[in-house]
Structure formats: structure tokens, C-alpha cells
Amino acid sequence: MSARTVIRYADWTIAPENAPEAPPVVFEMQCTTCGASSDAGDDFEDVRDWAFRHVGRNPSHTGYREVVHRFWRAALTP
Secondary structure, rough: OOOOOOOOOOEEEEOOOOOOOOOOOOOEEEOOOOOEEOOEOOOHHHHHHHHHHHHHHHOOOOOEEEEEEOEEEEEEEE
């Protein structure tokens, strides 16, 4: 017995998830000098303030990496 598979070309779109139950965007900031990082949170200003406090205590730690977790949804294009 042989199995058949049908594959068709389809156009897809992908966009940020905007359903009411979608998780919020989550931000985190990491120091690229020592690897320390802020807590993850949905308020960017909180993680930015962490970076300001960190550089204030460690003036030579001037490089930071923003980590963003944003949820996306793929859908077939009509």
C-alpha cells in the first residue's frame, strides 16, 4: 500500500497576535559587559530603568541588549 501526499502552494501572512487573550509583549534588558539582566516584564520603562540603575552602579557597563518576546500569528492569505 502506498500513501499519497498532496502539497499545494499557499500564500501566508504573519502579524503580531492581537487577539484579546494574546499574551502581552515581554521585555528584558541584558548587560553585554557582565551578562546581568533585568527581570522580564511587560513594561519597557521598568527594564530600561534597570539598565539606568545598572550603568549608574557600573559606569563601564555601557552596552545593553534588548530582548523582546512578541507573539505572532500566521494565517492563510484569503
